Amino acid sequence: MDSRNSSIELQKEKLIEISRYYGNNPEYIIAGGGNTSYKTKEKLWIKASGVSMADIDEDGFVCLSREKLKIISTKSYSQNSLIREPQVKGDLQKAIISPSNKRPSVETSLHELMDFAFVVHTHPTLVNALMCSRKAKRSAKKLFGRKVLFIEYTDPGYVLYKKVEEETVRFRDKFSSEPSVIYLQNHGVIVGGNTIDEIKEIYVDIEKKIRNHITLQLPDKKTHPSLEYAKKISSNIAAQLEIAPSNVLFRTNGLIQYFVQNNRDFEKVDKPFTPDDIVYCRSDYLFTSAATTEINEVVDRYKKRHGSLPKIIALQGKGLIAIDESEKSARIVMDIFENMMKVSFYSESFGGPQFMNPEQIDFIDNWEVENYRRKVSMK
């Protein structure tokens, strides 16, 4: 192996290291969200869609030709997203060097765009408290200065990529430098650096600035009920809905209690903040004051309206129920929803929560790419 190759191997080790570093921190990444990349002049390695960053190894990445990725930037595609997105996906697939049986992240073009060796895209709780707040743009400027690249919410995929590209070009012209941080409204943040230490420093700085601005303390988490109580509630509900008890999870704590006292409190968390929230928890959450022994009527009404079981049921005064196809995936649903509660809580420091709107939600509900990602990461 020549020295160039061995240095690339070393950098790929670093890519695995930084992926696991953030992937193991639930304040940054939950389940299959986020993505990381490393690039040389010719090639780009990016996390495959749906693979979890927490325990990723070499096989979790896809290697692509940068020359072929650049074609996506210049080519013109259909205006109709239902035609366009598969076209773009096809071109992304054509850019793969190896392995051809994995899908590169849909955000690959965003990674290609950033002129840094390493790019780490995450959905940090604190950043999203800011990005999913009513004063997102204004507060970002106040906290990070006027040299901040803030991208207003845009449907993910090609349209988001073009928007970020346009804004990046404008940024380069205006400041004669490369933006190392891109803030995405109702989504997260992308950080670029030529070493992984550079990236860590940037994240520490972002977190510090946001934390300094947040005056609220999360409600005490120490109201854990006994295991028996939790089991009784979840098995009660599972029996009534005729689903496997292991696929129904009950959780309560100070934060959850804060939001489930009544309908009005729950309104602060009753819509998705980000595409990931929809991918894992869907977009309609059920709040009910019905007794756990009488829940099937309420759930039946929900099923008639939405065509499926709710993933999240908030039981007034009691806590949260998460339902999914396995115990593991129900836990992910629960973790994502509890994270939404944190985002909502902290967003009060920036004018209060700002959810996705109905059109934005619809786009994600109908997007094959996200459905694929969900399927892979919930396995």
Ligand SMILES: [Zn+2]
């Ligand atoms: Zn993302």
